Amino acid sequence: xxxxxxxxxxxxxxxxxxxxxxxxxxxxxxxxxxxxxxxxxxxxxxxxxxxxxxxxxxxxxxxxxxxxxxxxxxxxxxxxxxxxxxxxxxxxxxxxxxxxxxxxxxxxxxxxxxxxxxxxxxxxxxxxxxxxxxxxxxxxxxxxxxxxxxxxxxxxxxxxxxxxxxxxxxxxxxxxxxxxxxxxxxxxxxxxxxxxxxxxxxxxxxxxxxxxxxxxxxxxxxxxxxxxxxxxxxxxxxxxxxxxxxxxxxxxxxxxxxxxxxxxxxxxxxxxxxxxxxxxxxxxxxxxxxxxxxxxxxxxxxxxxxxxxxxxxxxxxxxxxxxxxxxxxxxxxxxxxxxxxxxxxxxxxxxxxxxxxxxxxxxxxxxxxxxxxxxxxxxxxxxxxxxxxxxxxxxxxxxxxxxxxxxxxxxxxxx
Numbered sequence: 001x002x003x004x005x006x007x008x009x010x011x012x013x014x015x016x017x018x019x020x021x022x023x024x025x026x027x028x029x030x031x032x033x034x035x036x037x038x039x040x041x042x043x044x045x046x047x048x049x050x051x052x053x054x055x056x057x058x059x060x061x062x063x064x065x066x067x068x069x070x071x072x073x074x075x076x077x078x079x080x081x082x083x084x085x086x087x088x089x090x091x092x093x094x095x096x097x098x099x100x101x102x103x104x105x106x107x108x109x110x111x112x113x114x115x116x117x118x119x120x121x122x123x124x125x126x127x128x129x130x131x132x133x134x135x136x137x138x139x140x141x142x143x144x145x146x147x148x149x150x151x152x153x154x155x156x157x158x159x160x161x162x163x164x165x166x167x168x169x170x171x172x173x174x175x176x177x178x179x180x181x182x183x184x185x186x187x188x189x190x191x192x193x194x195x196x197x198x199x200x201x202x203x204x205x206x207x208x209x210x211x212x213x214x215x216x217x218x219x220x221x222x223x224x225x226x227x228x229x230x231x232x233x234x235x236x237x238x239x240x241x242x243x244x245x246x247x248x249x250x251x252x253x254x255x256x257x258x259x260x261x262x263x264x265x266x267x268x269x270x271x272x273x274x275x276x277x278x279x280x281x282x283x284x285x286x287x288x289x290x291x292x293x294x295x296x297x298x299x300x301x302x303x304x305x306x307x308x309x310x311x312x313x314x315x316x317x318x319x320x321x322x323x324x325x326x327x328x329x330x331x332x333x334x335x336x337x338x339x340x341x342x343x344x345x346x347x348x349x350x351x352x353x354x355x356x357x358x359x360x361x362x363x364x365x366x367x368x369x370x371x372x373x374x375x376x377x378x379x380x381x382x383x384x385x386x387x388x389x390x391x392x393x394x395x396x397x398x399x400x401x402x403x404x405x406x407x408x409x410x411x412x413x414x415x
Contacts, residue, residue: 011186012131013140016124018179019087020148023120024263025155026094026113026172030055031259032159033168040165041103051103055110062114064351068206070119071126071347075204075340078196079127080188082343084180086123090116091176098169118354121148122347125330130189130342130406138283138331138402142274145327149267156260191407195339201409203340206348208410215337215410219345222333223352224394225287228294230357231387232323235364235380236301237262237316243302244312246376251309258316265317269324277402283332284400287325291391294322298384302377335401338410360387 030037038048066086074082093113100106128144129137155172162168195201202208209216236243237258244253269290277286301315333349334342360383366372367379 010128010131010140012127012189013143015179015186016083016128017144017147019083019120019176020124020144021151021154022087022172022175022179023090023117024148024151025158025175026090026151027117028152028155028259028263029094029158029168029172030059030097030110032155032256033162033165036159036162036165036168037106038103041100041106043103051107055103055107058107058111059114060354060357062111063118064355066115066118067122067347067351067354068344069115069347071122071344072204072206073119074123074126074343074347078188079123079130079192079343080186083120083123083127083186086116086119087176088116088180089113090120091173091180093173094169094176095173098166098173118351119347121145121330122334122350123343125327126334126343126346127186127189129331129334130191130339131187134403134405137335138274138277138328141331142271142327145330146267146270146274149263149270149324149326152263153260153267156256156263159256191339194407195409198409201340201411204344205341206344208341209345209348215341218336218398219333219348219352221394221398222336222345223349223356224390225332226326226329226350226353226391227356227360228291228384228387228391229323229326229329230353231360231384232294232298232319233262234357234361235383236298236319239376240312240316242376243380244306244309247306247312249306249309249312253309253312257313261313261316262320265320265322266324266326269321270327272321273325273328277328282400282402283328283335284395284398286328287332288392288395290322290325291388291395294319295385295388297322298388299381302381302384332398332401335404335406336398338408339406340409342406 034052038051043051070082070086090113093109093116096109097106100109124144125141128140132140158168209219240258241253241255273286273290276289277283280286297318301319306312330346330350334346337345364379364383367382368376373379
């Protein structure tokens with residue numbers, strides 16, 4: 001496969017990749033230095049756990065708002081300006097997290113950071129797929145996302161060597177501000193500029209998804225393709241110590257190592273999914289391959305007996321790999337919609353995936369209760385099977401956009 005290196009080194013790819021590296025770093029830095037942060041703010045025991053859940057919930061709420069809001073902004077004022085606004089917002093807010101003197105102040109800045117953090121990926125992918133030649137846009141998005149996920153691994157390792165928790169947030173904020181200071185020249189998407197010149201076109205209208213059933217159905221199906229990722233992250237990875245204990249492991253699973261190993265797997269999975277979609281010349285076939293691989297990995301993680309935590313870490317890497325099709329997922333969502341709603345869809349799809357974690361976690365909690373399965377392994381298998389099944393069903397009901405011409409706008413029932 002001959003690849004045009006000049007196309008893949010487009011400034012849009014470089015800036016979006018660097019931005020997503022910092023974005024992923026800042027998303028996970030709280031998890032990496034959570035105990036140091038909250039103990040530094042005077043919390044211990046149950047109050048520390050309660051504060052963790054509260055901060056994560058508010059950050060998730062911020063990311064839900066930010067994902068949709070940044071997409072709307074990108075469709076109205078342009079991809080580049082929205083991208084830089086997102087980077088500036090999460091960089092400043094992350095740095096202010098390091099200056100917080102109370103849990104309440106930290107929660108406020110973390111929520112604001114979440115608004116900026118959610119907007120970078122969807123906007124960046126939209127800019128990349130609209131700036132590259134048609135056949136290379138998937139590879140460009142893959143490079144962006146794969147490099148970005150290295151930021152997640154960097155956040156995990158930062159938690160090991162940073163003694164003062166405030167420095168971790170200063171580093172995250174400074175990285176984003178440094179990227180802005182470099183003032184890398186990125187031109188606006190030519191496709192967006194052509195759409196901007198058309199009169200009477202509604203741009204970034206989130207309500208347009210609800211004014212046309214086919215368009216709404218398309219967004220829901222695109223979102224369902226990604227729900228397995230948050231099942232892996234929020235249930236299987238986060239609760240890996242509990243799953244290890246349920247499988248009878250004497251050696252406890254280190255949650256920090258689980259985060260690092262999972263995201264190392266995601267980096268490799270993101271790259272492999274993007275390359276596979278190029279080789280198959282199909283986004284949806286590549287997604288289906290990874291979904292079936294995920295089904296095998298989830299079953300092995302839950303039910304294959306392990307003699308040590310090392311085997312759990314191997315399975316966590318494989319789970320990260322099998323669920324590491326985030327770049328193809330976002331690219332697919334962006335390619336499914338016209339220019340006037342493309343960034344809004346690319347931001348809304350992952351936002352809906354994140355909010356879907358609420359019913360996923362609720363179902364898991366209910367099924368593992370004594371009145372239901374009474375077993376976390378069986379509960380996780382049931383919820384994971386449902387997520388994978390819904391994703392596979394959605395994948396066969398969507399048009400494959402691999403070779404689709406993106407230079408068009410959505411016009412039907414835009415009121």
